[in-house]
Amino acid sequence: MQNRLFTKDTQAIFWNNNKTAIQRMLDYDYVIGRDKPSVAGIVAPTSGNKFEKFFYGPDEIMVPLYKSTPEAVKAQPQADVLLNFASFRTAYDVTMEAIGLGDQFKTIMITAEGIPERLARKMNQAARDAGVTVIGPATVGAIAPGAFKIANIGGTIDNIINSKLHRTGSCGLVTRSGGLFNELSNIISINADGIAEGVAIGGDRFVGSVFIDNLLRMEQNPDVKYMILLGEVGGTEEYKVIEAVKSGKITKPIIAWCIGTIAKHFSSGVQFGHAGASANADAETAAAKNKAMAEAGIYVPESFNELPAKINEVYTKLKEEGVISEIEEPVVREIPKTRRPKQFICTISDDRGEEATYAGFPISSVATPDTGKTIGDVVSLLWFKKQYPKWATDFIETVMKTVADHGPAVSGAHNAKVTARAGKSVVEALVTGLLTIGPRFGGAIDGAAKYFKYADDHNLTPAEFLSYMKKEGIPIPGIGHRIKSLKNPDLRVTGLMNYAAEHFPATPLLDYAKTVEQLTTSKKENLILNVDGTIGILMVDMWRALGYSEEEIDEFIESGTLNAFFIVGRSIGFIGHILDEKRLAMPMYRHPMDDILYDVQKAEEI
Numbered sequence: 001m002q003n004r005l006f007t008k009d010t011q012a013i014f015w016n017n018n019k020t021a022i023q024r025m026l027d028y029d030y031v032i033g034r035d036k037p038s039v040a041g042i043v044a045p046t047s048g049n050k051f052e053k054f055f056y057g058p059d060e061i062m063v064p065l066y067k068s069t070p071e072a073v074k075a076q077p078q079a080d081v082l083l084n085f086a087s088f089r090t091a092y093d094v095t096m097e098a099i100g101l102g103d104q105f106k107t108i109m110i111t112a113e114g115i116p117e118r119l120a121r122k123m124n125q126a127a128r129d130a131g132v133t134v135i136g137p138a139t140v141g142a143i144a145p146g147a148f149k150i151a152n153i154g155g156t157i158d159n160i161i162n163s164k165l166h167r168t169g170s171c172g173l174v175t176r177s178g179g180l181f182n183e184l185s186n187i188i189s190i191n192a193d194g195i196a197e198g199v200a201i202g203g204d205r206f207v208g209s210v211f212i213d214n215l216l217r218m219e220q221n222p223d224v225k226y227m228i229l230l231g232e233v234g235g236t237e238e239y240k241v242i243e244a245v246k247s248g249k250i251t252k253p254i255i256a257w258c259i260g261t262i263a264k265h266f267s268s269g270v271q272f273g274h275a276g277a278s279a280n281a282d283a284e285t286a287a288a289k290n291k292a293m294a295e296a297g298i299y300v301p302e303s304f305n306e307l308p309a310k311i312n313e314v315y316t317k318l319k320e321e322g323v324i325s326e327i328e329e330p331v332v333r334e335i336p337k338t339r340r341p342k343q344f345i346c347t348i349s350d351d352r353g354e355e356a357t358y359a360g361f362p363i364s365s366v367a368t369p370d371t372g373k374t375i376g377d378v379v380s381l382l383w384f385k386k387q388y389p390k391w392a393t394d395f396i397e398t399v400m401k402t403v404a405d406h407g408p409a410v411s412g413a414h415n416a417k418v419t420a421r422a423g424k425s426v427v428e429a430l431v432t433g434l435l436t437i438g439p440r441f442g443g444a445i446d447g448a449a450k451y452f453k454y455a456d457d458h459n460l461t462p463a464e465f466l467s468y469m470k471k472e473g474i475p476i477p478g479i480g481h482r483i484k485s486l487k488n489p490d491l492r493v494t495g496l497m498n499y500a501a502e503h504f505p506a507t508p509l510l511d512y513a514k515t516v517e518q519l520t521t522s523k524k525e526n527l528i529l530n531v532d533g534t535i536g537i538l539m540v541d542m543w544r545a546l547g548y549s550e551e552e553i554d555e556f557i558e559s560g561t562l563n564a565f566f567i568v569g570r571s572i573g574f575i576g577h578i579l580d581e582k583r584l585a586m587p588m589y590r591h592p593m594d595d596i597l598y599d600v601q602k603a604e605e606i
Contacts, residue, residue: 002106003220005133005197006081006148008032011040013072015094016085017047017065021151023054027335028149030057031157032166038148039063040079041072053345058336062345069097073104080106083141083150088112091137092119099123099130106133109150113138113204120206127208133217134208135199140178142199145169146330153200155182157335162186166332169194170315170324172218172252174211175230176203180259184230191308192315193327196223205235212240219250225324226253226314229298233260233286242296253314255299257307258286348382359385375400379568383561391503392542398499399535399565402492403442405573412436416574420581421589429581433574434567442566448478448536449557456512457550462519478533479517485525492531500538505545513537536562 014022022039029038042052044065051062066072069082082105086094091112098105108127115123115137127134135142141150146167154160163185171188173195175181181200188195199214201207211229218224227250231238238258244250282288294300301310318324348359355362359381366373366381376393380386388396408417416433420426439447451474455465469476484490500507513529520527529537539562543553556562 002133003217004144004223005107005142005199005217006144008034008147009036010081010144010148011036011038011076011079012081012083012148012150013041013043013069013076013079014039014083014085015043015069017042017044017052018085018151019052019054021085022052022063024152024157025149026054026056026061027157028154028160028166030335031161031333032146033330033333037061037063040076041066043067043069043072053341055339055341057333058339060342062347069094070101073101077104080104081148082108084108084110084112084136085151086112088114088137091115092123095123095134096126099126099132103131106131107142108132108134108208109139109141110134110136110202110208111139111141111151112136113202115204117206120204124206124208133213136202136204136207138204138207139200139202140181142197143195144197145195153178153181153198154185159186161332162189164189164194165198167194167327167330168196168223169327170223170225170318171195171311172215172221172224172227173198173230174214174218174227175200176232177230177259178203180230184228187308188228188311191312193324196225197221210237210240212237212244215241215250215254216244219252224252225318226255228311229254229256231256231258231286231289233258234284236283238289238293239283242292242298245296245298253299253318254293255301255307255310255314256290256293257301257304258289258293259304260286348385358382383564386546388546392546395499395503395538395542396565398496399539400569400572402496402531402535403566403569405570405576408577411441412570412574413577417577417581417586418589420578421586423588426575426578426582429578430571430574433577434571437563437567437570442532442563442570444477444530444532445536445539445562445566446477446557446560447474448476448533449540449562450536451477452509452513452516452533452537453540453553453557455516456509462516465516466519476516476520478513478530478536479520480527481530482526484528484530486521486528487525489528490531493529493534496531496534496538500541504538504541507538507541508544509537509540510534535565539565 022042025038037056041064045067047065049065051064053060054063064075066075073079082098084091084094084098091110092115095108095110098108120137124134141153143149143153143165145165149165154163154165159182160166163182165185169188170193173181173184173188175184178200181198185195185198197218199209201209201211201214211231215227215229218227229238229241238256241250241254245254290300299310299314301307315324350357355364357363358366358378361381365371366377374393374397376388376396379396380388380393405413407413412433415436416429419429419432451469455468460468466476481490497510500510513533517529540553543556
């Protein structure tokens with residue numbers, strides 16, 4: 001059993017995007033001076049966003065969003081707490097899935113109340129078998145002051161500081177009620193030095209970790225010098241604590257009180273507040289439990305109103321004995337009264353310091369020849385926020401050099417030349433060329449990557465792939481050339497394939513594409529893999545070799561990343577043509593009339 005529920009390094013996965021509760025956690029993190037936020041990620045199955053912005057002190061941070069708990073765990077393996085804010089209809093399934101993820105989660109907190117008792121008991125047993133501490137259901141959570149707090153426990157930041165919940169005290173506090181937990185925290189702060197660890201176990205009849213589980217852990221926690229147990233009418237969990245005290249398993253002083261002594265004046269079976277607050281036998285009454293605890297040597301006040309005095313009595317005694325020493329009050333960071341959200345986000349470069357950086361690297365460390373870095377390295381940093389190996393950055397450069405120009409007759413170069421001859425600037429002329437890049441010009445790179453990857457992912461044979469594309473009514477992108485053929489190969493394609501064969505760890509998609517090419521060229525010699533197709537296919541092979549998931553690669557394709565390589569490379573050629581026109585001082589261009597089919601009818605009068 002862990003002797004501390006949470007530490008200052010504890011991070012959680014938050015299930016359900018409860019923005020208010022998350023912001024309260026992050027405000028607490030900032031106030032107590034945590035190095036990293038306590039919320040590592042949020043599971044939001046229905047959200048289309050990739051992150052949510054929150055304040056961290058005066059600044060903003062981005063907390064990533066995930067579609068599922070397994071996805072969040074894969075991205076945030078260090079997060080060992082799950083904060084389950086799902087509804088009572090979903091909470092059981094979410095918890096069981098989390099328990100099933102091996103030893104990922106040490107603690108799971110469940111806010112939902114009203115989970116069917118049959119399911120709650122099954123869930124709690126599964127957690128015990130897996131060694132997972134479940135807090136709840138029907139709880140506000142737990143707190144390790146000065147280290148980590150769950151969601152809304154403790155209330156506002158002002159209340160937290162007033163209750164000394166911003167730093168470690170000496171008391172271990174366990175209650176059923178969340179509201180009374182906050183009230184008792186305040187009472188302890190006035191009559192003692194605050195708490196070291198506190199848990200509201202939850203109000204449902206069947207909760208995960210019960211009083212004895214938490215008190216046994218606190219017995220092992222060196223920060224806890226004494227404990228307070230606030231029970232209530234109903235259940236027999238307090239008797240387990242009595243047995244632990246009698247057997248010597250618990251040696252630290254315990255102050256305890258069971259609320260609900262008035263219940264003896266009502267007929268049996270009356271429920272007080274919580275689902276678990278109903279006495280079904282004499283032993284479950286608050287009065288019987290208070291009496292039994294007092295007889296076992298537990299400090300039990302005469303009434304709830306006497307509890308503050310009893311806390312002060314025990315605290316003073318332990319302090320006089322030297323068990324508790326003075327606590328040095330830490331510096332508390334203040335949350336700004338007003339905070340303004342940022343309108344733009346940048347995750348690739350930073351110009352706030354002495355020198356601007358590319359993905360964390362000063363420009364001077366990648367710019368000059370002596371650094372050994374190339375344009376391919378800069379692209380990998382600014383486009384992908386990764387340091388690619390040399391074989392990959394060299395391939396990126398090879399691609400951009402290969403697509404730089406394809407002569408003056410293609411649509412983009414033609415547009416750029418015509419605009420330059422109209423007297424426009426390099427920028428204006430370049431833009432007109434770039435605007436032609438799309439599904440028909442440059443788009444074959446995107447399309448080849450998309451459709452060949454789809455066929456490979458679905459284990460389609462070449463014949464099945466051709467049949468699928470025919471049904472879709474789409475010519476296979478990346479296949480076919482007007483001039484080149486098997487007998488007259490495109491040397492650019494040959495060069496790319498030779499480079500990949502020598503430097504790529506593996507080329508599974510290219511290997512598949514070659515089997516498709518064998519089928520297409522058997523029908524017509526010029527239905528070969530062209531340069532666009534080869535680039536798109538090899539890009540997928542590159543990303544696979546670099547360890548990207550299939551989902552990440554699909555995202556690259558859908559976002560137009562492949563076309564971006566064409567845009568950068570072809571811009572070099574466009575600018576060359578523009579400068580050529582400027583140098584030659586070419587006049588305004590007018591298209592020859594004999595190259596236009598005129599078919600103009602007289603307009604019909606309406």
